[in-house]
Amino acid sequence: MTPYLSVIIPTYNRIGALQQHLKMLREQSLRPDLFQVVIINDGGEVPNIKDNFPFESTWLNQKNSGPASARNLGVEYAQGKVILFVGDDTLPHRGLLWRHYQAHLNAKDVIAIQGYTDWWPNLPPLALEKFLYSSGLQANWTAIKNNDGSWKKSADGFCLTTNYSIVKSEFERIGGFNDTLSLAEVNFPYAAWEDVEMGARANYLGVKTFFEPEAINYHAHRQTIDGFVRRQITEGKARIVLSTVRPEVAGGLLDPQGLRDTNVDMLQRAVQQAKSLLYYDAPEFQELRAKQWTDTFRLASLEGIRQGIEQAGGVARAIPHVHTHDQCMYIMQIHSALSRGDLPYAAIAVEWLIKDSKDNWVVWCVDGEVALTMGNKQKAIASFQRALELGPGEKWPVEMLDKLK
Secondary structure, eight states: OOOSEEEEEEESSOHHHHHHHHHHHTTOSSOGGGEEEEEEEESSOOOOOOOOOSSEEEEEEEOSOOHHHHHHHHHHTOOSSEEEEEOTTEEEOTTHHHHHHHHHHTOSSOEEEEEEEEEOTTSOOOHHHHHHHHHTSSOOGGGGBOTTSOBOSBOTTOOOTTEEEEEHHHHHHHTSSOOOOTTTOOOOOSSSSHHHHHHHHHHHTTOEEEEEEEEEEEEOSOOOHHHHHHHHHHHHHHHHHHHHHOGGGHHHHOOHHHHHHOOHHHHHHHHHHHHHTTTOOSGGGHHHHHHHHHHHHHHHHHHHHHHHHHHHOGGGGGGGGOOSHHHHHHHHHHHHHHHTTOHHHHHHHHHHHHHHHTTOHHHHHHHHHHHHHTTOHHHHHHHHHHHHHHSTTOHHHHHHHHHHO
16 A cells, blocks of 8 residues: 655664654554655664564665755655655654644645644753743744734745655655755755745745644754754854855845854853853843843854855855845845856846945955956956955955956
8 A cells, every 4th residue: 555644754863863753653643554754864873773663664875965855865765645854853743644644635735734843741841942942943933823822824935844744746846955956066965944945935836834733743852052052053054055045035144234243252252151041040030041042042143154155155255245135135146146157147136236236345346256257357357446446455356456467
């Protein structure tokens, strides 16, 4: 019998958690012949789990390429009409698969279902974990709530892959997770934003997503200040990748003013202050502690953006020097076009950028880089000279003019 539902689990060095997850899949209220489980080891230690499962299981291995690539590979081996993405660090409620099954079975149209991921009841959340959930930093569940606290039915644009199902044909129609762009070799090597990008794309391409709060999966691992700071730095790096793939979102993601106002030393001090407040549970400390944690994780995200810009190089270096959402978008449109070799589009986007902010020295550096890529050395020199006139002593135009002499 062909399974109706295929559960996709990418995993990386979480063998103990994965084993517990699979054990709990044995106890699902959905009949085991109705679902298949596909586990993709993303280049970590190969799981040596030899249990005889009552459901069909498929085990795959790939070199470390990130969760987006692992999920796409898993879908290739999925036999079900519907695919359900979960995390290897989650534990499924007994009714998780049944709720997704029923939601799709009863749907009038082809849909996606966003399930709810809560904390594991046997592992009550600590103060930091409560903060991460209530603030939306861990997962922005408040965005699916009405003003009266009830859940919304629609979750269009959501794709939180700890608990998300979609009809396989729709997943294939929208192109799956964006793990690589043709020619550009821009990829999502991190577990951050790759699901957001797919959710936004699915929404744009007409996939209707509904929220099913009774389809519950549980997070079952502790969070620490250091661990979440690392996560936020990774998240910041991935913002550059997402903005390359979808430049229209760059203005809301990259925060040039924040990049100018902060630095890595501020982050290091903030981390120490955040740790010092970790065990201050008295009511009078709650507001101060929440503010410090918020500031610390924002600084970590900004540091990630800085590192992402440094890794991307090229015209992305202009981001800390612009001021508006539109300017961010134009910069990343140009960066994206140059990455994929679309020089005509890059030239058009530069014209838009100059029209928007011709008195900013950095836009002329961008113009010079595009001219140079197009083989117009004289125009490039003129543009870098104009940049130096508007920004005397700025390193970028000085270095380029020295190079072009």
